[in-house]
Amino acid sequence: MSVIDEVKQRIDIVEVASQYTSLKKAGRTFSGLCPFHSEKHPSFFVYPEQQSWHCFGACNTGGDVFSFVMKKEGIDFGEALRLLAQRAGVTIPSRSETGAEGKEKERLYQVNQAAAQYFHNLLVNSPAAEKARNYVTNRDLSPKTIADFQLGYSLKSWDALKQYLMERGYTEPELVTAGLVIQTEEGKTHDRFRNLLMFPILDTRERTIGFGGRVLDDSLPKYINSPQTPVFDKSSSLYGVNLATAAIRQQNTAVIVEGYTDAITAHQNDFNNVVASMGTSVTEKQVRTLKRLTKNVVLALDADAAGEEAMLRSVDYENILDAEVKVIILPGGKDPDDVIKEDKQNWQHLTEEALPVVDYVFNMTTSNLDLNTAKDKSLAVDKLLRIVAEIKDTVRQAHYLQKLARLVKIDERRLDAALGKIKASQGKRQIKEPKPETIRQATRPLLSTPLEEYCLALLLQHPELKDRDEGLLPDYFESSQNREIFTAWQQAKDLSSVKGKLDTALHEEVDALINRNLPTNQIEQKYANCVLRLREKFLRSLEAKREEVLALEAESGGTGADLAKLEEEGIEISVQLGEVFAQKARRSPEQRR
């Protein structure tokens, strides 16, 4: 029996889905509010007999337990498989990625590891690294810590690393892909990291995925990070997670701090469950990464960062984790680094006394109000009800509604009615103007893309479409896994060889596409429409990106030539969009018939 079958046999989809939404039995199926979209009437169904699920509402999609977890956790098939296998107590032989993509990634891990060793050796031994050594000494970092975190130093040179790695058999394109070397417009290359204290970033599986580099003086920018690469996505990576995994599992809690040195100092003082978000506020992807290790997350924030917007986001994280997020508010603008160095016990105390984020918001909001006055009551209700409305867990929502009612001494039923109104308007708001987090998600490879999958299903189920050239391009697929399936289909001679061109983790999806229920009439027209819509979507997003660049260029006083080029491109895009609209106009009467 395959590992996948074994996992399927041991895992019950009803049980898994129930963790995310409460399910009611109805005949042979279970139904509930869809855990993927916000709704008032259940359109999410689970079929225990087929071990599958489907949302007939906004999602209009379904699948098996793997796709459920992939979708819910934002992970790929292989990761979902490992997660469920662990849950089921099935051991998987350590996954070695197959295919060209797997090999490319393997090379990137290797070249990053080689660079990390090179930087580390320089920091420890090179006379040129004296300033960097002084820096770590002044920060009280012990030799053991420097070795544990493989801290390093990059020489003040344009090509020292490049030369070193090329002598060891790595190619220039590999170094560029890894982000270690920058390629200029003229095609010349040079080292990205120069004269910096280097922090290698590793994943939970101890693979070196990227780097952070810190300047040794007061110049700006203070930090230079690896760019996005096939193995590095800053927004989902957590610094120190490789050294924190065991402690996070053991203590069943993770603490997120902001800076590299905050995490390092914490570890040096035996607070081993600490990871760093690397200089930015915590992202949804980082929370999802942690969720594989624990549900209990504590955010260490300084008072400035603990604003209303951050608190609203934290409630989103609670919804992802399906658990409370706690916050530590750092005293007087201090970093965790300072707090721990000053007094270890104080840090310990702060962690233990961390407040659930919603309680913190309640305290913060009401501390300056006089809740005996009508005006302040109304203020408190306005602010806090909005937060309470964001809580998805019904028990916790009820708890805080009650708390608010008691605080302002207003009948809970009245507040509940007001809550209902807010939720309704939030539902509308989310559709019209997605929050920044949702926009960022749109670039994520695992986003639900029904049109893309529909198009792929058409292609896979109707070999005759292969001869119809509607101008469909891989670029039109936003989701990289769909893009990969499309590319495989393009290269494959027939349906049976499509799978051979894909990573095994994707075979399941190909099967789902092949077996998908499709209308059987007017296939060619449906396909043409599909391509047209994908093209329009692609062009629109391209246009949005272009405008963003244009705005940035204008801000930084870019050269006229660059602006002119961008304007030209803009004209090209609008011409193409015009074509799309013209084609659509020609087609719609046919469709109505």
Ligand SMILES: [Zn+2]
């Ligand atoms: Zn749904």
